[in-house]
Amino acid sequence: MLSLDALDTPVATVDLDAVERNIARMQGYCDEHGLAFRPHIKTHKLPAIAHMQVEAGAVGITCQKLGEAEVMESAGMRDILMTYPLVGSAKAERLAALAAEVVVAVAADSERVARDISSAAAAAGVEVGFLVECDTGFHRTGVQSPADAAALAELVESLPGLRFDGLMTYPTAPESSAWLGRARTEVEARGMRVSRVSAGGTPSAFTNHLGGVITEVRAGTYVYGDRSCIASDSVPLEDCALRVRATVVSRPSSDRAILDSGSKTLTSDPVAWTGETGHGLVVEYPEAHIYALSEEHGHVDVGGCSPGPDVGEVVTVVPNHACGCTNLHDEVVVHRAGRVVATWPVAARGKIR
């Protein structure tokens, strides 16, 4: 069998044993607490891992862009939640076409999106589930108050082609459950039923049972882990499945090593949620610090290593952000304990529409 050591670098690798551990842990948590689990495929972008997640018990998948959903539908996924406001008739019509084939729901925060999707769904003779996106503290998308959530729910309920399903938020914060509970009460007071309350994000995933409001967990990064997950204590280093093998291509000075992996390979995404700096964790040299990235160069301070790697040495890097990293790679090499299993095209990579 081919070993990872035989591969030219840089190369993105995925440890399938670690993926299985991560899937089992998250699904186990959801099963224990009676929560539905709906993994976000933006992390791996791979049909094979989506199938592993569904086989382990996930109720379906989460996507953001229609191009991702179309790849996953073509690969056999049958229940897709789009946690993204799909604006305009072109996207609404693609969504309606998808809804004719598989179970589809969307989350959004505006009348505009509700009306766009309603028109296309009604014209296509399909029904699309609709979750009202709630801003429970992150201040990205989402309606701003429980009253606004109820008002949008009422509009959705009145529109053809839409079925009001419930509420959605990202990420789950300590205050999210109370917010969502108030919104549920407001919606129910207007005579509607909230059948799903969906909450997302890996760092907070294991808190979703607290509060008793959330019914569905979404998480993506948990499946690979990354430096951000290590920083937030959500995935330990040994379960970080996605790693980049990189070669030292220059040692211009005693304290500096240059890797063949820069922002085009590792992503220039920062470590999320915490203030940590740097651009990845060098597993073999924990004292090393990737202090800067050019597109093809990782600039590493190896002053704390004695003597640090030579030109030609291969090291393993856990990237800051798994999702941003996989979006850069046309393929990943999957392995078990360093023995290559297969090379998988990252089928849903680069799907920005």
Added chain:
Amino acid sequence: MLSLDALDTPVATVDLDAVERNIARMQGYCDEHGLAFRPHIKTHKLPAIAHMQVEAGAVGITCQKLGEAEVMESAGMRDILMTYPLVGSAKAERLAALAAEVVVAVAADSERVARDISSAAAAAGVEVGFLVECDTGFHRTGVQSPADAAALAELVESLPGLRFDGLMTYPTAPESSAWLGRARTEVEARGMRVSRVSAGGTPSAFTNHLGGVITEVRAGTYVYGDRSCIASDSVPLEDCALRVRATVVSRPSSDRAILDSGSKTLTSDPVAWTGETGHGLVVEYPEAHIYALSEEHGHVDVGGCSPGPDVGEVVTVVPNHACGCTNLHDEVVVHRAGRVVATWPVAARGKIR
């Protein structure tokens, strides 16, 4: 003819008129000063624009990764400089195969790379040009002193399959010419000829004639421009050819708009060289500030706009870093004055090896 307005978003667009102006300006500068010009294709990654550059007078192209060079060779490029240390026999053999077809030179800073390439080139019966990379102040790759440059040149001269061509640096700083002049003197004192002194980088491109040492200019970003080029006064906004058309998908509050373009579309690369924050310039709303990116969300402070764009409105964003941006896009839509000319696959995108 199709208008850009008819395209679904997000979409990366390239203004061919602006590209032509940028090519003419840089080639004109080099011609005026008797400098060879060798554009770096990492910005556009497109055979069509590489041909436009060569037709305008470029002596050849610059690539970093072999995968880029292979795409460009297959598209008809005949003179390629690899400004990247190619380590290991796998890459050396690919380089030697390329050198059997087209004129190839490499830049590197170590004995290891020189010996790897020498072995492969000698075995293949080809000759590869070699430029010694010099660290003239950026502190990335490059030998650390003129004496080290001369020592590596002497080794290169002694190795089969290699031809010592000269010196290379990136980027050009005010002190680079003096450094390179000292290195040239040291090399010549050992009886070797320095036939090329190649210097790179868009912000400093128009200073390369100063000092009288540099003979070849490399630049990449000049061809598209970006927010970094605006910040460094190297390309004006009106010549920024690469722009992302983005739709407002949420207006959760009076001061916040969310675009359908996040780090997967705009790149999370920062503005280079200056301390500017933010993630792109919204052309139609110069007061708007893209203060954060999620993968698919551009978080925009529109508090300074009155009232700012509605959900559904399309805006145009000049990204922070053109090269990082094009690496995210499978295709770009090329246009003249907003009329679509063609959709070009970004052929050398994602070539990390």
